[in-house]
Amino acid sequence: MARVGLTAERLTTAGAELADEVGFDQVTVSALARRFDVKVASLYSHVRGSHDLRTRIALLALEEMADLAGEAVAGRSGRDALAALANVYRDYAREHPGRYAAARLRLDPETAAASAGVRHARLTRAILRGYALEEPDQTHAVRLLGSFFHGYVSLELGGGFSHSAPDTDTTWLRTLDALDALLRNWPKPVP
Amino acid sequence: MARVGLTAERLTTAGAELADEVGFDQVTVSALARRFDVKVASLYSHVRGSHDLRTRIALLALEEMADLAGEAVAGRSGRDALAALANVYRDYAREHPGRYAAARLRLDPETAAASAGVRHARLTRAILRGYALEEPDQTHAVRLLGSFFHGYVSLELGGGFSHSAPDTDTTWLRTLDALDALLRNWPKPVP
DNA sequence: GGGGTTACCTAAAGAGTATAGGCAGAGAGT
C-alpha cells in the first residue's frame, strides 16, 4: 500500500495538465485517479468531488492569468498596456486551452468574490488610466474590453474564425487598434 | 406498449426545452427519456446518442437565432441595425439560456459549415453596409462584433457583471453607442 | 385480416460519481 503523496494541490495541478491535454470537460475524478495510478475513492479524501476539483482548477487558472496579466501590464500604458493585457489572455488560452476553459467555469458568488477574478477587473481598470474616461464610462469600457477579450479568445479557440482570410493574427492587431482608438475617442452619451 | 410518437424533431425541441430549464449540460438521453416516460433505449432509434442530441439542439438554436436576427435586421441600417442584431442575441440568451449555451457547442467543421452559423456571419456583414468599411476591415469588424456579442452575453449570463453599478442595461446601451461610433470612425492601419 | 415495418421494450455491459468502512504505513512521544 505505497503512499503516493496526494494532496489537493497536486491533484489540482495534475487536473490542470489533464485539462490542457484532453479538454476541461474530460477532466474526471476517475481519469485523475488513473493518472496517479491510484483508486478512485482515494481522491475523495483530498477533494470533495468532481465539482470541487473543477472549481480548484478554475481558481488556479484565474490566478495564473492574473499573475501573468499583472506582470504584463506593469510599466506600460495606453495602447501598449491594452495589447499586453489582451495578449496575456490570448496566449494563455492557446497554451493552456483546458485551463482557459476552466477559468470560464461559472463559480458561485462567494467563490467568485474570493477568486483572482477581482484582480482581472482591477487590471483592466488600471489600463484605462491611460485613457481619459470618467465613471460610469470607465466601467462600461471595462465590461466592453472584458467581453471582447473573452469572446474573441473563445471564438478563435473554438475555430470560429477558421481558415478564412484575413488571418486571425491580423484581425487581432487591427481590432486592438480599433479598441485603442475607441477608448481615446469614447463617445459622449447622447442626451 | 403505447406509442408516444417519438421523432428526432420532437426529441430535439424537448431537449431544447429541457436545456432551458435545467441547463444544457444537464441534457442527457436519460432525462429526455424520463420526460417522455419512455425507456432510455427507445431514444436510440431516433437519435444516434448523446452527442448527436446535443448537436441537433445546437443547430436548432442557431437556426432560431438566425431567423430572429434576419427579421430584426430587415429594413434597418446603421446604429438601428446594430442594436437590433445585438438585442436578438442578448434577448435570446436570456429567454433561452440552455439553447444559447447549446449554440456555443463546438461543431465539427462540416456540420458548422452546413449550419445556420453562416447566416449569422452574413447578417453581421449586412449591418456593416451602413458603415463605410472596405475589406479587410469589414472582416475585422465582423469578428470584433461577433466576439463582443458572444463575450458580453456569456459574461452577463454567467453573472460576470452581477449586481454592481452601473446596471448592465445601461452598459449595454452605452457599449452599443461606442461600437457604433467605432464603426463610423474605423481607424486607418498605421503603416 | 394477415404481413411487414418499426416503435418501443427488456437485458446487459461499461464508465463515472460518491459513500462507508478497513488495513497498514508514517510520524510522535516515551
Place this chain on the structure above:
DNA sequence: ACTCTCTGCCTATACTCTTTAGGTAACCCC
C-alpha cells in the same frame, strides 16, 4: 526501539448515464 495514533489509500457497494443487442407488439397497407 517500541508502541500508539492518525490518516492515506484500500475494498466493496450503490447509483446514474451511455450504448448495444435482440425481442415483442402496435400500426399501416393491401
